[in-house]
Amino acid sequence: MKDSTKKTVYITVRDAAVVVAVSTVVALAYNALRPGEGIPLVADEEYDIFVPCPEDFGETDPVAPEDYRVAGERTLIVDAQSDEDYAEWHMEGALHAPYDWLDPVPDEILRKIARENPEAVVVYGDGGDPDTGRELALELSGGGIRNVYHVEGGAPALRAAMESSGGER
């Protein structure tokens, strides 16, 4: 390396170091002179960061419990309720796929639905806010299942509608 090049590298690195040093001094002084607005030099507790998990959500439309698609011959009904709620009540013939807030919907469920090749997939959940049926429907749609709907009001609304109509699907 030529002497002139060495000198240029030295001056460049030195100047950059000086800028970093001046930045540090100015930053700390400015922070100290902002009463109430400055931040501690070292954070005393972990920052409460919220990073949503990467999820592939699709689209779903709500349907009423009395909607014709719920009773369609080529409709696949999916029950998103927990095991306990499913044991207490579920629609006959419904595919049980309990919704998990943390884990994505298992591939085997997606494959099972795809194999059925239904005209429509109607999901019902616990009817809460948020509704597990709607959440599962979004995931199924995002997983490539087409024509996915969710029952407004979930299992309680569907159960009430079925009982008032004498249990007919």
Added chain:
Amino acid sequence: MIVSLTTTTERAESADGVRFERFLSWRGHAWISLLMRLYLGYIFLLACWHKILDPAGFAVDVATYQMLPLVTLNFIALVLPWAELFAAIMIIAGWRVKASALLIAGMMVMFMIGLGYALYLGLDTGCGCFASEGVEADPISWMTMARDAFWLALALYVLFLDRRPIGVDGFLARRAEAGA
């Protein structure tokens, strides 16, 4: 014969060296570099102001990358925006251009490492590069990485090819030459 071959090789190398030196000393580099400097300075001024005014918010942005230990987060959130500000002012004014270009290139490399790590983790988060507009307005992606690589390339061009910068450095060099 061997002597003759060596001489030919040396001549070729010498010719290449002359061409390279001519390329490096081309006056057009300074004008191209001036455009790049103004652009980079503008980008860095735009990037630093919200971080200076809201260091707590920027500290959260840095923490979101889940890369640095907790003890360093606030220090970096405080100092980095000021380094961005000084580098931006210096590169626009043409004062200590190589040092400011080196700083900008170094910061771009740091940002790209952070981005790459966040993309590797699959974090669905905002870049935090400019005014905090959230993940929807400025999400990280490989496009963000490409954008940073472009800015890094500009900074490296200024660093290596701008030998007579237009601005304060050029003025001082001319005055020194006139004095000599």
